[in-house]
Amino acid sequence: MKKYSNNIGSLIKELRKKREMTLKDLSSSCNLSVGFLSQLERGMTSIAIDSLEIIAHALSVELDFFFDFKKKDNSANQIVRSYNRDAVPITDKIIQHNLSPDMKAFNLYPRLIDIMPFTDNTSYDLQLYAHEGEEFIFVLEGVLTLIIEEEEFTLYPGDSTTFNSNRPHNWKNETNCITKIICVHNPNPFKII
Template sequence: MSIQEAALEGELERYLGNTIRELRRAHGLTIADISERAEISRGMLSRIENGQTATSLDALSRIARALGVSLSALFKNYQTDGEGAQLIKAGESMEVARRGSRAGHIYNLLSYHQGPTKRFEPFLITIDQDQPPYPVFEHPGTEFIYMLEGCIEYRHGKTVYELRPGDALTFDGNVPHGPEKLVEVPIRFLSVTVYPEGGHE
């Protein structure tokens, strides 16, 4: 193997590792979760995520299934041309499991494959049933909410805001926040979190 081929192989391993780790975290899954689903040891999966080892297509296929994506999705943006634009067509956003999912929240991630650290996360959030208690969130960065449908009372710290279609709310994610009352369901809103410089893992 030439030096150039070795360098390209190392680049691919790092790309795949970063992509797998990002997808796993987007789904709120641990290495142990994926290890069990893909029938791959935790140590091996950790080395794959860190770009420290090559792996077979069979193993990558099992990891992709464990993540709920196609094998081709793992390679989607490898050595792509252009200016780094990403188009997510209607109906093709990734539904991910997050802490609020158990309270009737549906999270559709509108952009992904952004490298090893996240600079921002845009979600389309749908709440179609009232299942208290509601989750309380705290995270780095600034969050922006834009209401599309329904009506919700949303708490940020000690203040509660009533949000209706067309309303926008921007706040510090480090302050505890989350739904206070579902006034009118179904509720749909766009939530975009911009993380501090350096991103968020």
């Protein structure tokens, strides 16, 4: 099995099948719905790091198994060049670029996220999720629809927000153009203590 697949969902599916688990088995182990896991495996939804950590535990792998963190030649170098960022496809619509030279060393988890246009004429069901910590989002390009609990917000380039991640939330791009955001999460789920 490849360590790095087309997206996290397809890698979860490969691991689940390798371990001869059904979606129902994984659902029971993770306390996540079969429908959500099915959408995740097909690349139709994103997942919070905390939920991915629960799935990793159920599949007997470490969280960083799902990411291709390349060890840099000079760990003292604190600069991440735009041409040298790690890119991780989360789904076929979401690509994450790591903005830290060492994703395991710092309390903050900074990412540049590209959200591809939603091109279907039908609306998609967005599952809200909550997890430990706080999030900061800054819209660089495009239009972001942010849902926090029952409220929906439209953010434009230059807009930002900070909120407690324990409030159910998610975001999407309902336009026909790419949306780029900076997302910083604290605490960093990859930090080595």
